[in-house]
Amino acid sequence: xxxxxxxxxxxxxxxxxxxxxxxxxxxxxxxxxxxxxxxxxxxxxxxxxxxxxxxxxxxxxxxxxxxxxxxxxxxxxxxxxxxxxxxxxxxxxxxxxxxxxxxxxxxxxxxxxxxxxxxxxxxxxxxxxxxxxxxxxxxxxxxxxxxxxxxxxxxxxxxxxxxxxxxxxxxxxxxxxxxxxxxxxxxxxxxxxxxxxxxxxxxxxxxxxxxxxxxxxxxxxxxxxxxxxxxxxxxxxxxxxxxxxxxxxxxxxxxxxxxxxxxxxxxxxxxxxxxxxxxxxxxxxxxxxxxxxxxxxxxxxxxxxxxxxxxxxxxxxxxxxxxxxxxxxxxxxxxxxxxxxxxxxxxxxxxxxxxxxxxxxxxxxxxxxxxxxxxxxxxxxxxxxxxxxxxxxxxxxxxxxxxxxxxxxxxxxxxxxxxxxxxxxxxxxx
Amino acid sequence: xxxxxxxxxxxxxxxxxxxxxxxxxxxxxxxxxxxxxxxxxxxxxxxxxxxxxxxxxxxxxxxxxxxxxxxxxxxxxxxxxxxxxxxxxxxxxxxxxxxxxxxxxxxxxxxxxxxxxxxxxxxxxxxxxxxxxxxxxxxxxxxxxxxxxxxxxxxxxxxxxxxxxxxxxxxxxxxxxxxxxxxxxxxxxxxxxxxxxxxxxxxxxxxxxxxxxxxxxxxxxxxxxxxxxxxxxxxxxxxxxxxxxxxxxxxxxxxxxxxxxxxxxxxxxxxxxxxxxxxxxxxxxxxxxxxxxxxxxxxxxxxxxxxxxxxxxxxxxxxxxxxxxxxxx
Numbered sequence: 145x146x147x148x149x150x151x152x153x154x155x156x157x158x159x160x161x162x163x164x165x166x167x168x169x170x171x172x173x174x175x176x177x178x179x180x181x182x183x184x185x186x187x188x189x190x191x192x193x194x195x196x197x198x199x200x201x202x203x204x205x206x207x208x209x210x211x212x213x214x215x216x217x218x219x220x221x222x223x224x225x226x227x228x229x230x231x232x233x234x235x236x237x238x239x240x241x242x243x244x245x246x247x248x249x250x251x252x253x254x255x256x257x258x259x260x261x262x263x264x265x266x267x268x269x270x271x272x273x274x275x276x277x278x279x280x281x282x283x284x285x286x287x288x289x290x291x292x293x294x295x296x297x298x299x300x301x302x303x304x305x306x307x308x309x310x311x312x313x314x315x316x317x318x319x320x321x322x323x324x325x326x327x328x329x330x331x332x333x334x335x336x337x338x339x340x341x342x343x344x345x346x347x348x349x350x351x352x353x354x355x356x357x358x359x360x361x362x363x364x365x366x367x368x369x370x371x372x373x374x375x376x377x378x379x380x381x382x383x384x385x386x387x388x389x390x391x392x393x394x395x396x397x398x399x400x401x402x403x404x405x406x407x408x409x410x411x412x413x414x415x416x417x418x419x420x421x422x423x424x425x426x427x428x429x430x431x432x433x434x435x436x437x438x439x440x441x442x443x444x445x446x447x448x449x450x451x452x453x454x455x456x457x458x459x460x461x462x463x464x465x466x467x468x469x470x471x472x473x474x475x476x477x478x479x480x481x482x483x484x485x486x487x488x489x490x491x492x493x494x495x496x497x498x499x500x501x502x503x504x505x506x507x508x509x510x511x512x513x514x515x516x517x518x519x520x521x522x523x524x525x526x527x528x529x530x531x532x533x534x535x536x537x538x539x540x541x542x543x544x545x546x547x548x549x550x551x552x553x554x555x556x557x558x559x560x561x562x563x564x565x566x567x568x569x570x571x572x573x574x
Numbered sequence: 575x576x577x578x579x580x581x582x583x584x585x586x587x588x589x590x591x592x593x594x595x596x597x598x599x600x601x602x603x604x605x606x607x608x609x610x611x612x613x614x615x616x617x618x619x620x621x622x623x624x625x626x627x628x629x630x631x632x633x634x635x636x637x638x639x640x641x642x643x644x645x646x647x648x649x650x651x652x653x654x655x656x657x658x659x660x661x662x663x664x665x666x667x668x669x670x671x672x673x674x675x676x677x678x679x680x681x682x683x684x685x686x687x688x689x690x691x692x693x694x695x696x697x698x699x700x701x702x703x704x705x706x707x708x709x710x711x712x713x714x715x716x717x718x719x720x721x722x723x724x725x726x727x728x729x730x731x732x733x734x735x736x737x738x739x740x741x742x743x744x745x746x747x748x749x750x751x752x753x754x755x756x757x758x759x760x761x762x763x764x765x766x767x768x769x770x771x772x773x774x775x776x777x778x779x780x781x782x783x784x785x786x787x788x789x790x791x792x793x794x795x796x797x798x799x800x801x802x803x804x805x806x807x808x809x810x811x812x813x814x815x816x817x818x819x820x821x822x823x824x825x826x827x828x829x830x831x832x833x834x835x836x837x838x839x840x841x842x843x844x845x846x847x848x849x850x851x852x853x854x855x856x857x858x859x860x861x862x863x864x865x866x867x868x869x870x871x872x873x874x875x876x877x878x879x880x881x882x883x884x885x886x887x888x889x890x891x892x893x894x895x896x897x898x899x900x901x902x903x
């Protein structure tokens with residue numbers, strides 16, 4: 145008897161929980177004209193109450209009867225990844241980076257044929273699958289190195305370095321001739337180390353991802369990974385980075401670079417505008433902030449990889465897809481968001497922003513990487529190998545080895561990475 | 575009546591399970607049974623306890639058992655944390671944990687925290703004993719010792735980050751007393767990082783142990799001390815033969831908490847180093863597997879392994895120290 149009652153109590157409990165879940169309705173937006181409510185998820189907690197409110201006004205004026213609500217999320221990636229397992233992740237959202245192309249159709253509404261959209265937009269490779277586009281980039285970034293021009297010229301450096309060895313020599317000059325820390329790894333915050341993967345393609349090979357995935361030794365001499373990670377190793381082992389990497393802090397590194405206490409950091413071009421703001425706040429000249437390509441030339445030219453940042457997409461469960469689509473189109477074409485971010489516009493004919501004038505002056509060749517044939521192969525391999533190319537944990541280990549805090553040397557670590565990669569590649573069934 | 579007692583037995587088992595969530599349930603049952611003896615009351619009498627139980631059980635099931643069941647389910651899949659389909663891979667995840675030396679290496683880090691937790695218990699016991707006798711300013715000292723436990727873990731992490739910085743508080747202090755040659759990169763030096771973090775942990779949790787011990791010591795009747803005094807026992811003998819046996823249960827409870835706490839260390843290393851420089855603990859490694867390498871299945875298996883280890887430690891401890899009827903957990 146008693147057991148039955150308990151079972152009944154359990155059932156009642158579940159019933160209570162379930163009714164809580166199914167409550168809630170939807171509104172507006174049949175076919176055709178945009179109208180009704182949409183919710184837009186954004187990572188820009190800093191400007192959601194200012195700039196985004198102007199966007200809302202302009203959009204609602206263009207499409208009367210619509211109502212846009214923003215939801216700004218501080219830990220955007222982490223939170224939205226979790227929310228994808230529910231149906232409640234807004235109408236318009238930014239695609240979290242860890243969703244694989246093969247999974248797009250589970251979560252996002254197709255936005256059209258990729259080739260059609262490519263007539264108007266660029267950076268479409270990342271968020272398309274099988275010729276269908278699922279996301280439209282908010283803007284594009286170039287990948288290079290942000291530096292303090294004054295520090296570099298005070299140290300006596302003339303011209304931009306064209307090889308990794310010249311880059312090391314220039315950092316050595318900074319160390320010898322100035323008080324500045326030549327290079328700042330931002331080791332403790334981990335993600336700044338992930339930025340090192342950004343310049344991939346600097347040799348001008350647009351097939352770099354595919355090459356890596358078809359190789360059992362991507363860290364062998366002469367490969368891009370070897371050059372990138374070798375450069376980190378040399379910077380640290382030559383004592384050209386901060387003395388105690390465990391006590392670094394991203395926020396304080398920005399004013400330090402602006403004030404010339406730090407010479408150089410490898411970061412995406414999105415960082416330029418933040419450094420300039422830090423310079424203004426610190427009372428130094430924003431014009432001192434420069435941006436240079438990765439120190440490597442092919443046939444006498446730098447190659448700078450450009451790629452899309454976050455992509456706007458529509459929730460496949462949205463009840464107001466028409467308005468959601470109108471918002472994405474308006475946001476991409478008319479909002480001026482990319483200009484605000486000092487970034488490359490998504491539109492093919494958009495102008496290069498002021499922040500990247502340095503790259504134009506250096507006569508760089510802009511490169512867009514090819515879409516790999518099997519878009520999830522790369523992440524399948526690096527996740528299985530536990531080499532987080534776009535994270536930074538394995539590069540922390542590299543820094544540890546380079547500064548003598550862990551066993552091994554450059555060759556032994558690269559051999560180990562090659563071995564793990566090969567094993568994971570075998571397991572990924574390629 | 576037999577039925578009623580069996581019902582009660584089941585109920586009290588459930589109550590014990592639910593722990594502190596159910597302070598109201600038991601009195602309600604007894605009251606109902608005493609007052610409603612009439613025939614029409616029989617039905618009510620049976621339903622009432624379960625009605626009272628619904629709310630706490632709903633919380634318990636929703637926030638403890640459903641997530642735990644999900645965890646076990648994820649641990650036998652290859653789920654990446656996002657995909658809508660989860661493929662069952664059986665025991666593969668568990669095999670990987672016990673064959674991958676890197677995953678297992680993190681237990682070595684736990685040893686630092688286990689060692690530190692013994693130091694911590696020693697310190698706490700020492701201070702609790704000293705302050706249980708009449709000492710000058712004892713309330714002030716009690717406050718000072720307990721205070722760190724009240725500070726938010728994130729604040730402690732940030733505070734000690736500055737404390738350990740090169741030329742930070744610790745280095746300045748050592749220089750001021752002429753010990754500059756012992757300064758090192760407290761977090762940057764791979765030999766120093768784990769002891770530094772474990773020391774931070776000791777600083778934080780000594781207060782909790784201290785209060786537990788002090789409370790137990792003060793519950794020892796004062797006549798025992800008087801009698802010991804008359805017999806000519808000194809302070810150490812009082813400690814050895816009165817206090818230690820008197821608080822044995824609290825010590826063994828602290829022991830379990832210390833071991834399971836050492837295996838599950840998270841906040842302080844995560845905030846201060848993010849697990850870099852060989853300071854990753856089991857929980858940090860689990861988080862990395864789940865959120866950096868998208869192997870939620872493997873990470874869930876690691877969490878299950880941690881749960882099992884803690885259960886085993888607890889069982890072993892109970893076997894070794896069976897005198898434990900009073901349930902203090």
